[in-house]
Amino acid sequence: MTTHFHPLQATAAPPEQFNDPFDYEPHPLCAMAARQVSIYINKVEAWQTDLTAGKMLGVLVCRRADGQLGFLAAYSGLLAGRNDWDYFVPPVFDAQQPDGHFKTTERAISAINAEVRMLTEQAATLLPGEKERLLALKRQRKLMSEELQLWLFRQYRVLNARGEVKDLVDIWRDFHSSEKLRAKFPLPPGGTGDCCAPKLLQYAYRQHLRPLCIAEFWQGASPKGEIRHHGQFYPACRGKCKPVLTWMLQGLEVEGTGEAGASGGSETTGANGTAETSGTAGYCGGEWPPVVYRESSFLVINKPAGMLSVPGRTGQPSVESLLRLRYPGTEGPMMVHRLDMETSGLMVVALTPEAYHALQRQFLARTVKKRYVALLKPSPSGMLLLSSNPRGRISLPLRPDPLDRPRQVVDPAGGKEAVTLYEVLSTEGPYPRLALTPLTGRTHQLRMHCAYSEGLDSPILGDALYGQKADRLYLHAEYLAFSHPLTGEPLAFNAPAPF
Numbered sequence: 001m002t003t004h005f006h007p008l009q010a011t012a013a014p015p016e017q018f019n020d021p022f023d024y025e026p027h028p029l030c031a032m033a034a035r036q037v038s039i040y041i042n043k044v045e046a047w048q049t050d051l052t053a054g055k056m057l058g059v060l061v062c063r064r065a066d067g068q069l070g071f072l073a074a075y076s077g078l079l080a081g082r083n084d085w086d087y088f089v090p091p092v093f094d095a096q097q098p099d100g101h102f103k104t105t106e107r108a109i110s111a112i113n114a115e116v117r118m119l120t121e122q123a124a125t126l127l128p129g130e131k132e133r134l135l136a137l138k139r140q141r142k143l144m145s146e147e148l149q150l151w152l153f154r155q156y157r158v159l160n161a162r163g164e165v166k167d168l169v170d171i172w173r174d175f176h177s178s179e180k181l182r183a184k185f186p187l188p189p190g191g192t193g194d195c196c197a198p199k200l201l202q203y204a205y206r207q208h209l210r211p212l213c214i215a216e217f218w219q220g221a222s223p224k225g226e227i228r229h230h231g232q233f234y235p236a237c238r239g240k241c242k243p244v245l246t247w248m249l250q251g252l253e254v255e256g257t258g259e260a261g262a263s264g265g266s267e268t269t270g271a272n273g274t275a276e277t278s279g280t281a282g283y284c285g286g287e288w289p290p291v292v293y294r295e296s297s298f299l300v301i302n303k304p305a306g307m308l309s310v311p312g313r314t315g316q317p318s319v320e321s322l323l324r325l326r327y328p329g330t331e332g333p334m335m336v337h338r339l340d341m342e343t344s345g346l347m348v349v350a351l352t353p354e355a356y357h358a359l360q361r362q363f364l365a366r367t368v369k370k371r372y373v374a375l376l377k378p379s380p381s382g383m384l385l386l387s388s389n390p391r392g393r394i395s396l397p398l399r400p401d402p403l404d405r406p407r408q409v410v411d412p413a414g415g416k417e418a419v420t421l422y423e424v425l426s427t428e429g430p431y432p433r434l435a436l437t438p439l440t441g442r443t444h445q446l447r448m449h450c451a452y453s454e455g456l457d458s459p460i461l462g463d464a465l466y467g468q469k470a471d472r473l474y475l476h477a478e479y480l481a482f483s484h485p486l487t488g489e490p491l492a493f494n495a496p497a498p499f
Contacts, residue, residue: 004089007070014212017255021197021214021236030215033059033071046080054220058196062209074199089203092193093155105148112141156193159205161251175243192240201248225409227451227466239403289319297355300348302495305472309338336360345477346495358485371479373497375431375461382458386432390424394449398442408444418442420449431461
C-alpha cells in the first residue's frame with residue numbers, strides 16, 4: 001500500500017498520453033486533485049505562514065497496479081521547515097537529517113563563516129598570522145562548499161520510466177552535451193530536484209504507479225518581483241527541471257512527439273534583446289504577412305498573431321522566412337525589430353543592407369514611435385487603479401529569470417530600465433481597452449507592466465505567461481512611426497486592432 005496515494009473518483013476519462021509538463025492545459029483529473037489538495041492544506045495551521053507567503057504545489061494523477069485511480073501531491077522545497085509531511089510525497093533525497101553528512105558539513109561551514117566575519121570586522125588591526133588565518137579560512141570555506149554541493153547532487157539518484165537511474169551531475173552533463181554548454185552549465189542550480197514534478201515522478205516510479213497526467217499550481221502571494229497568481233496552474237520551470245524531466249520522462253509516451261517539452265515552445269533573442277517564444281497556438285501556414293507599405297528598400301507588414309518574427313527551433317513559418325521566399329533577392333539582415341509570436345501588428349522590415357542599418361540606428365536611438373492596443377483582465381485593485389488613474393507612466397526595471405526563461409522579473413537592483421505610458425481608451429464590457437506606449441524595448445515589457453502588482457495589476461487578456469490563456473494574446477501594435485531610412489522623411493502607419 002502506498003501511504004501517499006490519495007484515491008480519486010474519476011469524473012473524466014484519463015488522457016491517452018502523459019501531458020508535456022512544460023506546455024499544457026490541466027487535465028480535469030489534475031484540476032480535481034488540485035482542488036482536494038487546496039481543501040486539505042487550508043486545514044493545517046502549521047503550514048499557513050508558508051502558504052500565505054507563496055508556494056508551488058503539484059499533483060500527479062496515476063493508477064495503481066490493482067486499477068485504482070488516485071493522485072500524489074508535492075510541494076517545492078520545504079514547507080514549514082520540513083520535507084517529510086505525511087500527506088505529500090517524500091523528497092528525491094532527504095538532506096535535512098540533523099546528523100546527516102549535509103547538515104553536519106553545513107554546520108561546519110557556518111562556523112567558518114562566523115570566524116571569517118569576526119576576522120573581517122577586525123581587518124584593520126589583524127596581525128600577519130591572523131591575516132593568513134583569514135585567507136586560509138576563506139579557501140577552506142570555498143573548497144568545503146564546492147565539495148558539499150557536488151556530493152549533494154550525486155545523492156539525487158533519479159529514476160526514469162524505464163527504471164534506469166542517473167544522478168543530477170550525470171543528467172546535467174548528458175543534457176548539456178556540447179563542450180560549450182557544459183562550460184556554461186557545469187552543475188545544476190541549487191535546489192534542482194526539489195521541485196514538485198521530480199518528487200512526484202520519483203515516488204510514482206518507486207511505488208510502481210502508472211503516471212497519467214501532472215500539473216503544478218501556485219498557492220498564496222506572488223513572490224517579490226515575479227508574477228504568480230493564487231490557484232493558477234503553471235508549467236514546470238525550465239532552468240532546473242528541463243534536464244531532469246527530460247531524463248525522467250524517458251519511457252513514457254508524452255503528448256506531442258513523445259519527448260518532454262517537445263511542444264513547450266522555442267525561444268530566440270532579437271537584436272534589441274527581445275525574446276519571443278512559440279507556444280501551443282502556432283501559425284498554421286498558408287498566409288503571407290499582409291504588406292501595409294512597400295518601397296524598394298523596406299516594407300511595413302501587419303504580422304498576424306501566432307506567427308514568429310524570426311525562425312525558431314520548431315521550424316514554423318516566420319515573418320522572415322516567408323518574406324525571404326517572397327523577396328529572394330534580398331541581401332543582408334531583414335529583421336530590424338520583433339514582436340512576440342502571440343502579438344499582432346506593425347513591423348518594419350529592411351530589404352537592403354543600407355535600410356537595415358539606418359533603421360536599426362533609429363531603434364537603438366529610441367526615435368521610433370510605437371503604440372499598442374490591449375485588452376486587460378483586471379483584478380479588483382487593477383480596476384480601481386484604472387478608474388482613478390486613466391492615464392499614467394509605469395517604470396519597473398526588468399531582467400530575465402535565468403531559471404525560468406522566457407519569464408521576466410522586476411528587479412530594481414539588477415534590472416534594466418523599462419518605461420511604459422498607458423491610457424485607458426474604454427472600460428465598457430469586462431475587459432478595459434488601453435493604449436500602451438513603450439518608451440523602452442525590454443522583453444515582455446508591456447505584458448509585465450500590465451500584470452505586475454506594482455504596475456497595472458491586470459494581465460493582458462490571453463497572456464499565458466503572466467495571466468491566463470485565451471484564444472489569443474489581446475495585444476496589437478497599431479501605430480509605428482519612423483524616418484525614411486534613405487531620405488529621412490517622417491513616416492507613420494496605422495493598423496487597427498482586430499479585436
